[in-house]
Amino acid sequence: MGIFKKFLKREKIRERLFVLSIDGLPHSFLAEPSGRMLMPNLAAVTASGAMGRMNSVLPTVSSVAWASYATGVNPGKHGIFGFVDRVPSPFATWVPTARDLKAPTLWELIGRTGKEVGVINVPLTYPPRQVNGFMVACFLSPDLASATYPPELTPQLLELDYRIEAESALAGHDQNAYLADLQDTMARRFKAAFQLIHSQSWDFFHLHVMGSDRVNHFHWGSWEDNAPGAAGFENFYRRLDSYIGELTEHLPPGCRLMILSEHGFTRAKGNVFVNRWLEENGYLLFGRGRKELKNMHPDSRAYSLVPGRIYINLEGREERGRVNAGKAYEDLRDELIHRLAALCHPETGQPVVEAVLRREEIYSGPHTSRAADLIIAPAAGFDLKANLSAPAVVRPPDLGGVHTYDDAFLFIQSAAALPAHNTFSIIDVTPTILKIMNIAAPQSMDGRVLL
Structure with a gap:
């Protein structure tokens, strides 16, 4: 017992x-x-x-x-x-x-x-x-x-x-x-x-x-x-x-x-410098002075933060906003989606982008408006960068x-x-x-x- x-x-x-x-x-x-x-x-x-x-x-x-x-x-x-x-x-x-x-x-x-x-x-x-x-x-x-x-x-x-x-x-x-x-x-x-x-x-x-x-x-x-x-x-x-x-x-x-x-x-297969691509294609502009995003030209239409987040330079939201809300905003997003999705490695022809997504396609909730307007999903092995001084859009990887x-x-x-x-x-x-x-x-x- x-x-x-x-x-x-x-x-x-x-x-x-x-x-x-x-x-x-x-x-x-x-x-x-x-x-x-x-x-x-x-x-x-x-x-x-x-x-x-x-x-x-x-x-x-x-x-x-x-x-x-x-x-x-x-x-x-x-x-x-x-x-x-x-x-x-x-x-x-x-x-x-x-x-x-x-x-x-x-x-x-x-x-x-x-x-x-x-x-x-x-x-x-x-x-x-x-x-x-x-x-x-x-x-x-x-x-x-x-x-x-x-x-x-x-x-x-x-x-x-x-x-x-x-x-x-x-x-x-x-x-x-x-x-x-x-x-x-x-x-x-x-x-x-x-x-x-x-x-x-x-x-x-x-x-x-x-x-x-x-x-x-x-x-x-x-x-x-x-x-x-x-x-x-x-x-x-x-x-x-x-x-x-x-x-x-x-x-x-x-x-x-x-x-x-x-x-x-x-x-790692390569680095993709998104801001370099935006600059080469006329979406991101700089005038005189130090090359920084805070100094981008008011005529800029888009810029990127790492990794692969693209913000439209939207009037009323951005400090030097240029793109009107509504049709102009949506047309620019459509244009960027179409062009970035076709981005390939200059030597191999391999796609470097898997998809370009609108923020509302992957996010929901009260803070979605703070997200990037477009989010790039890279192809396997590619790293999306935001450097402003890169010599080319696609470069060899710097990591393994x-x-x-x-x-x-x-x-x-x-x-x-x-x-x-x-x-x-x-x-x-x-x-x-x-x-x-x-x-x-x-x-x-x-x-x-x-x-």
């Missing part, structure tokens, strides 16, 4: 969810034998549930994708449209942060139910919001003290020698040192995460790995060709895989694991790899199946997480439950 009473007094296993995000890791990489051999622990983990190939967002950059994940809504509702945004009048550019998110985040929604959260390094979490739990913000953070909520967590992270980001200045002159620094930063991040798993109370924990995106940008092509740089690429992923193996040992009983990326990667829209991945432990490949997107992950945690998703969410 005493044994029976002891059994009744046992604490119920706490149902928890741990999310590991690996920035820019493609589904195709994990589906290939070479990728599974490089990451055997990840391969073993993904055999314990369902994995699918997932679409990202447009434009396919981390800030927009992770904002969409964090909120479960499209950019027209959450208000993040690129790594850089602009004020139309007077013209100025700025870098969006978590302050600019216009929709409630996943960690806030979970916290409102009384459940506790832990978030580490997820893009667009700086400055950290007050959550029911703890948060260590992303690479936009200027220092650790300003990255941490609650502030009392900072000394513990300092003691662990936690680093917000690898030293990016190394990338330009010493790739071996940069790769070593990326591994060191990752090691410290996992060390901190493993300690916080045990020392903090949580129901939802999201740990983000950023170094994979950096490695892929510089060394994806080298890895495909088994060229110099391939060894550093492989060493990084072997190290990451070893931490995934450790992670599974640290997770408490009853904890479910989800792993995902927000976009894929492919070999670039983002892809249709090759992100999602794994959910213990799930029987996910929808067919590329029939769902990162926006669908948010309501799925809420479903796993038995929390009702707000009706304003765009995503759908995948299980």
Whole structure:
């Protein structure tokens, strides 16, 4: 009888969810034998549930994708449209942060139910919001003290020698040192995460790995060709895989694991300088003085921000607006769509543009009017740039790899199946997480439950 009473007094296993995000890791990489051999622990983990190939967002950059994940809504509702945004009048550019998110985040929604959260390094979490739990913000953070909520967590992270980001200045002159620094930063991040798993109370924990995106940008092509740089690429992923193996040992009983990326990667084929094309074709004009967008000539009709976002120089909206609203605006959009869609590599004849989309075709919500008037989806391997000093419209790539829209991945432990490949997107992950945690998703969410 005493044994029976002891059994009744046992604490119920706490149902928890741990999310590991690996920035820019493609589904195709994990589906290939070479990728599974490089990451055997990840391969073993993904055999314990369902994995699918997932679409990202447009434009396919981390800030927009992770904002969409964090909120479960499209950019027209959450208000993040690129790594850089602009004020139309007077013209100025700025870098969006978590302050600019216009929709409630996943960690806030979970916290409102009384459940506790832990978030580490997820893009667009700086400055950290007050959550029911703890948060260590992303690479936009200027220092650790300003990255941490609650502030009392900072000394513990300092003691662990936690680093917000690898030293990016190394990338330009010493790739071996940069790769070593990326591994060191990752090691410290996992060390901190493993300690916080045990020392903090949580129901939802999201740990983000950023170094994979950096490695892929510089060394994806080298890895495909088994060229110099391939060894550093492989060493990084072997190290990451070893931490995934450790992670599974640290997770408490009853904890479910989800792993995902927000976009894929492919070999870089070239850079496409959109403002150069606009200038060559008479849409973007400059007079005397320094060549900057804020100094464009009033007769300009369009300009671009990275990556591939085109703004019409609209009268009444832009500082020196020239194009009338209505028919003139729509005619110019039609003209640009037609001409840009036909843009090809000057030497190979290969198309460099997959599609040119009107903002209302891909966004909806109260902030859609702040989006670019046209969004270019590049052909695979081409990177859309906004530099004003490029010597030509299409130039050789300066990196080894670039983002892809249709090759992100999602794994959910213990799930029987996910929808067919590329029939769902990162926006669908948010309501799925809420479903796993038995929390009702707000009706304003765009995503759908995948299980």
